[in-house]
Amino acid sequence: MCARIAKVLQQAQAQGLEALDAQYLLLWVLGRELHDRAWLRAHDTDELPTEAVSRFEQLCQQRLDQVPLAYLIGQRGFYGLELHVDARVLDPRPDTETLVDWALQLLPSFPPHSAPRVLDLGTGSGAIALAIKHQWPQAQVDAVDASAEALAVARQNAAHLGLEVAWCVSDWFEAVAEQEPWHLLVSNPPYIAEGDVHLAALRHEPRSALTSGPEGLDDLRQLIHQAPLHLVSGGWLLLEHGYDQADAVAQLLQERGFVQVQARHDLAGIARCTGAQWLGAR
Secondary structure: OOOOOOHHHHHHHHHHOOOOHHHHHHHHOOOOOOOHHHHHHOOOOOOEHHHHHHHHHHHHHHHHOOOOOHHHOOOOEOEEEEEEEEOOOOOHHHHHHHHHHHHHHHHHOOOOOOOOOOEEEEEOHHOOOOOOOOHHHOEEEEEEEEEEHHHHHHHHHHHHOOOOOOEEEEEEEEEEEHOOOEEHHHHHHHOOOOOOOOHHHHOOOHHHHHOOOOOOOOOHHHHHHHHHEEEEEEEEEEEEOOOOHHHHHHHHHHOOEEEEEEEOOOOOOOOOEEEEEEEOOO
């Protein structure tokens, strides 16, 4: 039995699936480019094979169960790059592009005679590190993650994109403590409080990459405490955090002795990243 494209999309939306998600899933099942939504409209009366309908319905049920769309189609666009993502890593969010924007604004301020050194801490899929390397090829970009499985995804993305980043399995700075200091440290660490009600909607993503203590600040606090030991004088630490954590992160930075403490807002106007400069000795 066959069904028409318009009909299966209508049925998916009637079940509660967002129209855009339904369109992306059907395009993926049909082996078409995800930007080709106009094709669906032009062919809305085309009949689909039973196998395609069955696969589409399975994916729709998974999406309704809050499995990230990126996991279902195996890819996520981030800062102009097409990344492979799966359940080994967090699904990169558009909000994190705010952190990349800030990093790219700072890179020209470092001495021009040598390539600036950048370290991405908790890299996951490699989204931040690869975006910076793609936009600023002369930078020496390193990236660490405590999960070897996550780094396997990041390495796959780097190979596919032809971008050179040095990857290392490390619990924050542990395995890179003896390396030369960096000009720029960037991180999107776990920052959700344990027991937060929003975790239920994120149950398909790695819990270790999401939660960080009763207030969600444990990893942010550790990074801020250790960062000066790994920064050149004049270097910067940039951190993504939760929607209500900007003041707490700013206070931690000030208490540690950082200067020029400031925040950057995402597209929704929320203070999404806080960073500061280190001028003291290591």
